[in-house]
Amino acid sequence: MALLEYEALSIALPGMARPVLDGIDLTVSAGEVVALVGESGSGKSVTARAALGLFPAGARLEGQVRVDGTDLVGAEATGLRTVRTAKASMIFQDPRAGINPVRRIGDFLTESLRVSHGWAKDRANARAVELLTAVGLPDPARHLNQYPHELSGGMLQRVMIAGALTAEPRLLLCDEPTTALDVSTQAEIMAILGRLQRERDLGLLLITHDIELAAAACDRIYVMYAGRIVETAPTAELFAAPRHPYTAGLLGSSPPLSAPDGPPARLTPIPGAPMGLLDSASGCSFTARCRFARPGVCDQSPPPLEQHGTALVACYRADDLTDAPATLAPTATVPNSTNREDS
Amino acid sequence: MTSDARTLLQVSGLRKTYRTGKAEFVAVDDLSFSVRAGGALGIVGESGSGKTTTARMLIGLERPDAGRILVQGEPLAATVRGKAARLARAKAVQIVFQDPYLSLDARISIGATIDGVLRLHGLTDRADRAARTKELLAQVGLGEREATALPRKLSGGQRQRAAIARALAVEPAVLVLDEAVSALDVSVQAQVLNLLSDIRRDTGIGLVFVSHDLAVVRYVCDEALVLYRGRTMEHRPVADLLTHPGHPYTQLLLASVPRPGWDPDSISRRRRELDPLPAAGAPGGRG
Ligand SMILES: Nc1ncnc2c1ncn2[C@@H]1O[C@H](COP(=O)(O)OP(=O)(O)OP(=O)(O)O)[C@@H](O)[C@H]1O
Ligand SMILES: Nc1ncnc2c1ncn2[C@@H]1O[C@H](COP(=O)(O)OP(=O)(O)OP(=O)(O)O)[C@@H](O)[C@H]1O
Ligand SMILES: [Mg+2]
Ligand SMILES: [Mg+2]
Numbered sequence: 001m002a003l004l005e006y007e008a009l010s011i012a013l014p015g016m017a018r019p020v021l022d023g024i025d026l027t028v029s030a031g032e033v034v035a036l037v038g039e040s041g042s043g044k045s046v047t048a049r050a051a052l053g054l055f056p057a058g059a060r061l062e063g064q065v066r067v068d069g070t071d072l073v074g075a076e077a078t079g080l081r082t083v084r085t086a087k088a089s090m091i092f093q094d095p096r097a098g099i100n101p102v103r104r105i106g107d108f109l110t111e112s113l114r115v116s117h118g119w120a121k122d123r124a125n126a127r128a129v130e131l132l133t134a135v136g137l138p139d140p141a142r143h144l145n146q147y148p149h150e151l152s153g154g155m156l157q158r159v160m161i162a163g164a165l166t167a168e169p170r171l172l173l174c175d176e177p178t179t180a181l182d183v184s185t186q187a188e189i190m191a192i193l194g195r196l197q198r199e200r201d202l203g204l205l206l207i208t209h210d211i212e213l214a215a216a217a218c219d220r221i222y223v224m225y226a227g228r229i230v231e232t233a234p235t236a237e238l239f240a241a242p243r244h245p246y247t248a249g250l251l252g253s254s255p256p257l258s259a260p261d262g263p264p265a266r267l268t269p270i271p272g273a274p275m276g277l278l279d280s281a282s283g284c285s286f287t288a289r290c291r292f293a294r295p296g297v298c299d300q301s302p303p304p305l306e307q308h309g310t311a312l313v314a315c316y317r318a319d320d321l322t323d324a325p326a327t328l329a330p331t332a333t334v335p336n337s338t339n340r341e342d343s
Numbered sequence: 344m345t346s347d348a349r350t351l352l353q354v355s356g357l358r359k360t361y362r363t364g365k366a367e368f369v370a371v372d373d374l375s376f377s378v379r380a381g382g383a384l385g386i387v388g389e390s391g392s393g394k395t396t397t398a399r400m401l402i403g404l405e406r407p408d409a410g411r412i413l414v415q416g417e418p419l420a421a422t423v424r425g426k427a428a429r430l431a432r433a434k435a436v437q438i439v440f441q442d443p444y445l446s447l448d449a450r451i452s453i454g455a456t457i458d459g460v461l462r463l464h465g466l467t468d469r470a471d472r473a474a475r476t477k478e479l480l481a482q483v484g485l486g487e488r489e490a491t492a493l494p495r496k497l498s499g500g501q502r503q504r505a506a507i508a509r510a511l512a513v514e515p516a517v518l519v520l521d522e523a524v525s526a527l528d529v530s531v532q533a534q535v536l537n538l539l540s541d542i543r544r545d546t547g548i549g550l551v552f553v554s555h556d557l558a559v560v561r562y563v564c565d566e567a568l569v570l571y572r573g574r575t576m577e578h579r580p581v582a583d584l585l586t587h588p589g590h591p592y593t594q595l596l597l598a599s600v601p602r603p604g605w606d607p608d609s610i611s612r613r614r615r616e617l618d619p620l621p622a623a624g625a626p627g628g629r630g
Contacts, residue, residue, distance in 0.1 A: 216605035
C-alpha cells in the first residue's frame with residue numbers, strides 16, 4: 001500500500017463548466033519524491049490540500065484520497081485529526097502567510113506539541129531547538145525568541161519545515177516551497193528537504209510550476225492540465241522524451257541555460273491560455289492549444305491515461321508522436337488547420 | 344567613462360546606505376555601469392544583494408548617498424518639482440515590478456490606463472490616443488477584449504504584458520524590469536521574454552533587467568552584472584559570464600539553476616563556505 005493514494009478523485013464546484021479535479025490517480029510511496037507540475041490554475045494546490053481532507057466549500061466529491069490507508073473523502077473527525085496531526089504535513093509557498101507575525105518562532109513551533117500532545121514547556125522547547133538544528137538554522141536557541149519579521153524568507157521557510165516536522169509525519173506535501181526564494185536559497189531548501197526525506201524515509205509530494213526543478217529533484221513526475229493528469233513517467237524518461245504535447249510545451253518554454261553557444265533561439269511558448277473553470281471541452285482539454293490536435297479524434301471524449309513504455313499518457317496521438325524529437329518541433333507530423341494559435 | 348551619443352544610461356559610483364535606528368547598512372556600494380541604445384544589462388544576485396535598491400535609485404524612488412545617474416547625458420534630478428520635471432523623469436526611466444498591480448489602476452480598464460498615460464504625456468487628440476493605445480497593446484499581444492478588461496479580469500501574464508505596455512506608452516529611454524517575469528508560468532514567461540527581445544530590437548530602448556535567474560537573464564540580456572552584498576563581483580558579456588564564470592559567487596549562482604544532475608547539497612555547502620555567516624536574521628530579503 002502506498003503512503004498516499006488518489007483513486008479517481010474528482011472535485012466539482014456548483015456553477016462551473018468543468019470539475020476542478022477530474023479523476024485524479026496518483027500515488028506516493030514511502031521514500032519516494034514525486035512532483036506534480038502544471039500551470040497556474042491547473043489544480044495542483046487543490047490536489048495537495050485534499051490529502052489533508054481540505055476540500056473547497058460546497059464541492060461535490062467522488063473517488064478517494066487515502067493517506068496511510070485512511071480515506072479522507074468523508075472521513076470522520078478522528079480520522080482527519082490523525083492524518084493531520086500524525087501522518088501528513090504541508091509546507092506552503094509563502095512562509096509569511098502561514099505564521100502569526102506577532103508571535104515568536106518558539107511559540108509557533110511548540111504550540112501543537114503543548115496543546116495537542118500535552119508536552120511540558122521545556123520538553124517542547126528542546127524539541128523545537130532540535131528541529132531548527134535539523135533544518136540548518138545557525139542559532140536555534142536565539143531564533144526561538146525572534147519574531148517572523150526578523151528572519152529572511154529563506155530562514156522563515158526553514159522554520160516552516162521545522163514546524164511541519166514536529167508531528168513526525170510520514171508524508172510531506174510541499175506546495176511551491178521555494179517559489180518565493182532566490183535560486184541559491186531554493187537549492188538550500190531543496191537540500192534540506194531531500195536530506196530529511198532520505199533520513200526519515202518520508203514520502204514527498206513536490207508541487208511546482210517549474211518543470212526543471214521537478215526534474216532536478218524528483219524520481220517521478222505527474223503533469224496536470226485543467227484538473228486532469230495528462231502524463232506521468234519516471235523523471236529521466238519524461239525529460240528525455242515527453243510524450244504529451246503539453247509536457248513538451250512546458251519544456252520548450254523554459255529558457256535553456258545549457259544550450260549551445262550563440263544567442264539563444266526564440267522560445268516557443270504554448271499558444272493561448274489555460275482553460276478556466278468556466279470553460280469546458282468535450283474531448284482532450286488541451287485540444288485548443290495543441291498543434292497536433294486532430295478534429296474528430298481529439299475533441300470527442302477525454303483520452304484515458306494509457307501505458308506507453310514507462311509512461312502513462314492521456315493523448316490520442318501519443319503513438320504518432322513517440323518518434324518526434326523531444327521538443328516536438330513541427331515536422332511532417334500534421335499541424336492541422338483547426339489549431340488555435342491565437343490570443 | 345565618456346558617454347557617447349548612444350549611451351542612454353550611465354551610472355557611476357552609486358551608493359545607498361539604509362539607517363535603522365543607529366545601525367547603518369550599505370545596501371549598494373560603488374556601483375557603475377552603462378547601457379547603450381538597444382542594449383540590455385542583467386543585474387543578478389541573490390535575495391538582499393541590492394537589486395531592487397538599485398532599480399529604485401534608477402527611477403528616483405530612492406536617493407543615492409553617493410554617485411550619479413545620467414540619462415542621455417542629463418543628471419537624474421535629485422528632486423522633482425512640478426509637472427514638467429515629473430514628466431521628464433518619467434520619460435527618462437520607466438519600471439515594471441514583479442507585481443503588475445503596482446503599475447496598473449485596479450478601477451479602470453487597461454486601455455483606459457494607457458490612454459491616461461498618453462494624455463498626460465501630451466497626446467491631446469482622442470483618436471490619436473485610441474490608435475496608439477491599440478498599437479501598444481498589440482505590441483504586447485493584447486487585443487480589444489483585454490483593452491476593455493479590468494486588471495483583475497486578466498491572467499497574470501496578460502496583466503504583466505499590460506504593465507509593460509503602460510511603461511512603453513511613456514516612450515522612456517530606459518526600461519527597468521525588477522523580477523518582472525519571476526512569478527509567471529513558464530509558458531507565459533516565454534511570451535514575455537520573446538516580447539522583450541522584440542522590443543529591444545524594434546525600439547532601441549535600453550533595458551535593465553533585474554533577476555536572480557541566470558537562465559532568464561541569458562535569454563534577454565547581452566551583459567550581466569553580478570551583485571553580492573551590494574558589491575559588483577563581475578560585469579561581463581552574458582555568454583562569457585556563463586561559459587567562464589570568474590567569481591566563485593557567480594559559479595554558485597550558475598550551479599543553483601535546477602537542471603538534470605543538479606546537486607543541491609553541494610550548492611548549499613559551497614554557499615556556506617563563501618559566506619560562513621549567512622545574512623543571518625537579516626530581514627527584508629527574500630532569501
Ligand atoms: N476553495 C475554492 N473554491 C472555489 N474555487 C477554487 C477553490 N480553490 C481553488 N479553486 C479553483 O480551482 C482551480 C485550481 O486551483 P489551484 O489553486 O489548485 O491551482 P494551482 O494549480 O495550485 O495554481 P497555482 O500554480 O496558481 O497555485 C482554480 O481555477 C481555482 O480558482
Ligand atoms: N527601506 C529599507 N530599510 C532598511 N533596509 C532595507 C530597506 N530596503 C532594503 N533594505 C535592505 O537592503 C538590502 C538589499 O535589499 P534589496 O531589496 O535591494 O535586495 P534585492 O537584491 O532586491 O533582494 P530580493 O531578491 O529579495 O528582491 C537587504 O538587506 C534589505 O534588507
Ligand atoms: Mg497552487
Ligand atoms: Mg528585489
